Amino acid sequence: xxxxxxxxxxxxxxxxxxxxxxxxxxxxxxxxxxxxxxxxxxxxxxxxxxxxxxxxxxxxxxxxxxxxxxxxxxxxxxxxxxxxxxxxxxxxxxxxxxxxxxxxxxxxxxxxxxxxxxxxxxxxxxxxxxxxxxxxxxxxxxxxxxxxxxxxxxxxxxxxxxxxxxxxxxxxxxxxxxxxxxxxxxxxxxxxxxxxxxxxxxxxxxxxxxxxxxxxxxxxxxxxxxxxxxxxxxxxxxxxxxxxxxxxxxxxxxxxxxxxxxxxxxxxxxxxxxxxxxxxxxxxxxxxxxxxxxxxxxxxxxxxxxxxxxxxxxxxxxxxxxxxxxxxxxxxxxxx
Amino acid sequence: xxxxxxxxxxxxxxxxxxxxxxxxxxxxxxxxxxxxxxxxxxxxxxxxxxxxxxxxxxxxxxxxxxxxxxxxxxxxxxxxxxxxxxxxxxxxxxxxxxxxxxxxxxxxxxxxxxxxxxxxxxxxxxxxxxxxxxxxxxxxxxxxxxxxxxxxxxxxxxxxxxxxxxxxxxxxxxxxxxxxxxxxxxxxxxxxxxxxxxxxxxxxxxxxxxxxxxxxxxxxxxxxxxxxxxxxxxxxxxxxxxxxxxxxxxxxxxxxxxxxxxxxxxxxxxxxxxxxxxxxxxxxxxxxxxxxxxxxxxxxxxxxxxxxxxxxxxxxxxxxxxxxxxxxxxxxxxxxxxxxxxxxxxxxxxxxxxxxxxxxxxxxxxxxxxxxxxxxxxxxxxxxxxxxxxxxxxxxxxxxxxxxxxxxxxxxxxxxxxxxxxxxxxxxxxxxxxxxxxxxxxxxxxxxxxxxxxxxxxxxxxxxxxxxxxxxxxxxxxxxxxxxxxxxxxxxxxxxxxxxxxxxxxxxxxxxxxxxxxxxxxxxxxxxxxxxxxxxxxxxxxxxxxxxxxxxxxxxxxxxxxxxxxxxxxxx
Numbered sequence: 001x002x003x004x005x006x007x008x009x010x011x012x013x014x015x016x017x018x019x020x021x022x023x024x025x026x027x028x029x030x031x032x033x034x035x036x037x038x039x040x041x042x043x044x045x046x047x048x049x050x051x052x053x054x055x056x057x058x059x060x061x062x063x064x065x066x067x068x069x070x071x072x073x074x075x076x077x078x079x080x081x082x083x084x085x086x087x088x089x090x091x092x093x094x095x096x097x098x099x100x101x102x103x104x105x106x107x108x109x110x111x112x113x114x115x116x117x118x119x120x121x122x123x124x125x126x127x128x129x130x131x132x133x134x135x136x137x138x139x140x141x142x143x144x145x146x147x148x149x150x151x152x153x154x155x156x157x158x159x160x161x162x163x164x165x166x167x168x169x170x171x172x173x174x175x176x177x178x179x180x181x182x183x184x185x186x187x188x189x190x191x192x193x194x195x196x197x198x199x200x201x202x203x204x205x206x207x208x209x210x211x212x213x214x215x216x217x218x219x220x221x222x223x224x225x226x227x228x229x230x231x232x233x234x235x236x237x238x239x240x241x242x243x244x245x246x247x248x249x250x251x252x253x254x255x256x257x258x259x260x261x262x263x264x265x266x267x268x269x270x271x272x273x274x275x276x277x278x279x280x281x282x283x284x285x286x287x288x289x290x291x292x293x294x295x296x297x298x299x300x301x302x303x304x305x306x307x308x309x310x311x312x313x314x315x316x317x318x319x320x321x322x323x324x325x326x327x328x329x330x331x332x333x334x335x336x
Numbered sequence: 337x338x339x340x341x342x343x344x345x346x347x348x349x350x351x352x353x354x355x356x357x358x359x360x361x362x363x364x365x366x367x368x369x370x371x372x373x374x375x376x377x378x379x380x381x382x383x384x385x386x387x388x389x390x391x392x393x394x395x396x397x398x399x400x401x402x403x404x405x406x407x408x409x410x411x412x413x414x415x416x417x418x419x420x421x422x423x424x425x426x427x428x429x430x431x432x433x434x435x436x437x438x439x440x441x442x443x444x445x446x447x448x449x450x451x452x453x454x455x456x457x458x459x460x461x462x463x464x465x466x467x468x469x470x471x472x473x474x475x476x477x478x479x480x481x482x483x484x485x486x487x488x489x490x491x492x493x494x495x496x497x498x499x500x501x502x503x504x505x506x507x508x509x510x511x512x513x514x515x516x517x518x519x520x521x522x523x524x525x526x527x528x529x530x531x532x533x534x535x536x537x538x539x540x541x542x543x544x545x546x547x548x549x550x551x552x553x554x555x556x557x558x559x560x561x562x563x564x565x566x567x568x569x570x571x572x573x574x575x576x577x578x579x580x581x582x583x584x585x586x587x588x589x590x591x592x593x594x595x596x597x598x599x600x601x602x603x604x605x606x607x608x609x610x611x612x613x614x615x616x617x618x619x620x621x622x623x624x625x626x627x628x629x630x631x632x633x634x635x636x637x638x639x640x641x642x643x644x645x646x647x648x649x650x651x652x653x654x655x656x657x658x659x660x661x662x663x664x665x666x667x668x669x670x671x672x673x674x675x676x677x678x679x680x681x682x683x684x685x686x687x688x689x690x691x692x693x694x695x696x697x698x699x700x701x702x703x704x705x706x707x708x709x710x711x712x713x714x715x716x717x718x719x720x721x722x723x724x725x726x727x728x729x730x731x732x733x734x735x736x737x738x739x740x741x742x743x744x745x746x747x748x749x750x751x752x753x754x755x756x757x758x759x760x761x762x763x764x765x766x767x768x769x770x771x772x773x774x775x776x777x778x779x780x781x782x783x784x785x786x787x788x789x790x791x792x793x794x795x796x797x798x799x800x801x802x803x804x805x806x807x808x809x810x811x812x813x814x815x816x817x818x819x820x821x822x823x824x825x826x827x828x829x830x831x832x833x834x835x836x837x838x839x840x841x842x843x844x845x846x847x848x849x850x851x852x853x854x855x856x857x858x859x860x861x862x863x864x865x866x867x868x869x870x871x872x873x874x875x876x877x878x879x880x881x882x883x884x885x886x887x888x889x890x891x892x893x894x895x896x897x898x899x900x901x902x903x904x905x906x907x908x
Binding site for chain 2: 030031032033036037039040041042043044045047048050051054079082083084085086089090093094149152153156157160161177178179180188189191192281282283284286291294299
């Protein structure tokens with residue numbers, strides 16, 4: 001086991017370095033002069049040179065990379081070109097927002113997917129199963145941006161107008177915020193909201209939008225796994241021995257049916273970090289995805305690079321954890 | 337005719353607002369200004385309260401030495417006191433420089449090398465109670481010039497002209513030899529005459545700073561303010577809080593109000609579609625940019641000067657910005673080496689059609705080199721057609737040029753909307769006079785870099801320029817002086833290098849007042865008139881778009897920096 005852990009850890013380090021190298025080279029190849037962007041539009045070539053030197057951009061690429069990795073090893077992601085903010089601070093501020101969205105969304109999608117998936121599997125081809133499958137089809141097909149815009153219009157804007165399409169009239173009220181984010185820990189100076197209630201209220205629509213697609217996928221996955229396990233010999237044996245149906249489902253079916261789901265869940269949580277970009281953009285959540293996109297448009301590559309490196313780190317750690325967990329659960333993995 | 341109408345309206349607006357300002361000051365009475373670019377009246381309003389603002393994206397800095405975005409200049413207009421400033425008046429009146437912390441415009445030595453400002457101590461005070469003095473400005477300019485502070489404006493616009501700036505290292509106790517204080521006088525010595533200095537020192541880069549403001553290359557987050565408001569707090573990417581300066585007295589008598597107690601930038605990451613909805617329903621009170629361009633037409637219809645919404649007052653404002661958009665015609669390439677062909681392009685393009693591709697209200701068709709905010713613009717004559725192409729004239733010029741058509745011309749443009757649409761219109765326009773345009777699209781940053789590289793094979797560059805400061809030098813000298821064309825990172829995308837033009841611009845920069853305005857106006861006109869060099873085909877001016885929630889009133893669209901935040905009040 002120790003050798004396996006060491007091997008996985010070493011691979012994680014190699015993978016991380018490879019990601020940083022590829023990302024760094026991609027940004028280097030983009031034909032935009034960051035020194036020009038940082039120096040300002042009317043800067044003279046001499047001024048641009050000064051800025052290039054200050055930003056370490058006048059050295060060969062390998063030296064820039066070594067400098068970058070050296071800083072990285074000291075836990076320093078560098079500074080933004082456009083605002084000179086320390087990128088560690090940028091990430092520190094954005095990561096909890098993305099985590100709020102992804103973790104909350106993931107809990108919601110599992111809360112939707114498990115009961116529907118299991119129920120559909122227990123009553124295959126019933127009306128409820130067919131209805132669930134329509135939900136699955138719609139959930140997988142609908143684009144999250146469209147869904148987000150419609151949700152914020154219907155549940156954010158329409159209630160405040162007191163009228164729907166000019167046909168239905170009702171007293172205007174605030175249901176959900178159209179966009180924005182409130183800190184879980186409380187309102188910072190200048191923020192009009194904060195604390196657990198405001199935090200959750202601002203995230204209900206993003207969580208729902210974010211969760212729908214994944215929930216639909218997981219309903220299908222859970223349904224298929226459950227149907228498969230229901231037909232296993234050990235389930236038949238348990239029933240034949242007179243075990244109560246609820247006990248069969250809970251102890252024999254679900255436990256086995258959920259194993260592949262847990263695997264997929266571990267992987268999807270990491271991938272969902274990338275999927276969160278669209279939700280963050282529509283709902284104005286200044287998370288990692290939003291930060292990366294904005295920095296890309298501003299040619300603020302250190303910030304983009306910082307977000308990519310951080311996200312890669314999280315994905316690698318998540319994968320490593322899943323690998324180690326698996327090795328612990330199933331000894332055959334270690335041997336292979 | 338349309339342009340004349342515009343100027344008549346602008347003049348009426350100016351007169352109206354001047355009368356308003358003189359008549360009512362900051363009172364709460366109902367007075368009509370007849371303005372189009374600003375709110376039409378000072379409505380009944382409450383004193384105090386909080387106004388919330390949304391921005392699409394973060395600001396860059398709030399440190400006067402570093403702030404450069406339009407949104408931060410808007411904030412600094414309301415948090416700063418400068419030696420000279422623009423009044424809180426819309427239109428032309430808002431483009432005139434007046435003394436603010438200085439008791440008068442500076443006295444300039446006969447050789448144009450020494451500027452002396454008198455700054456009466458304590459006339460203005462920072463929110464901390466510290467008086468604004470000549471030292472406050474000495475410190476501000478030295479921060480701009482400090483290599484550690486790394487200010488764009490200091491290094492590009494002040495360092496080349498202020499004596500001792502080039503050798504200034506910013507060590508503790510060190511001063512720039514060309515910036516001295518004697519009593520209440522601030523004396524600035526130059527190494528070369530620069531009549532644009534007054535304009536430069538009217539930008540937020542020359543905002544007075546407290547003596548305690550440190551040198552910080554990352555920018556001070558909440559510098560003390562001596563204007564109507566000050567920055568109480570700033571959390572990057574999240575919030576900015578502006579509070580009323582308790583020591584604000586409007587000492588210069590510019591009728592600069594400060595109605596609301598607080599102006600909160602509540603979220604700096606607004607999605608534009610959603611931002612528009614939030615302002616519509618009053619969840620947010622104001623945004624200068626978190627608006628969806630596709631909705632400008634509808635917003636203007638509902639909330640514009642003749643809006644149909646039930647409240648009746650204007651909430652949506654479109655006003656010209658100090659932005660010129662143009663096609664740079666590369667004179668070093670065979671396609672446009674003949675000035676008559678370049679003139680022909682200017683007559684062939686359909687400016688209104690090109691502007692329409694940007695969406696409703698996003699640009700104003702124009703053929704001037706200098707936007708209306710820039711002194712000299714009024715003196716620049718209209719030569720080219722603004723309401724549509726004049727193909728007869730364009731074809732005649734092509735014939736006169738004696739070139740063999742079709743000519744092939746490569747157009748560099750960006751790959752984001754509306755650039756591709758604009759390119760299609762230009763392609764169709766120039767096809768009519770025998771110029772086949774080959775469009776090459778790039779990411780905006782890539783396009784800018786390529787166009788600034790000498791020898792890059794393009795004939796037309798689809799470009800624009802936003803003022804660094806409100807002076808013709810920043811448009812004409814910066815963009816058309818080819819005497820020192822760099823191999824890379826240039827700004828003269830037409831690559832024009834005409835000794836006569838260079839000399840004329842250099843001479844104009846030594847003039848002041850009307851002589852300066854007339855000279856720059858004449859240079860711009862000369863580029864367009866028959867026989868002119870026509871290095872560009874100017875096509876439009878940019879605009880500022882502002883949208884307000886139902887509770888905000890008293891808006892003053894300050895001629896130079898857009899909506900004056902300090903003018904906003906909460907309707908009662």
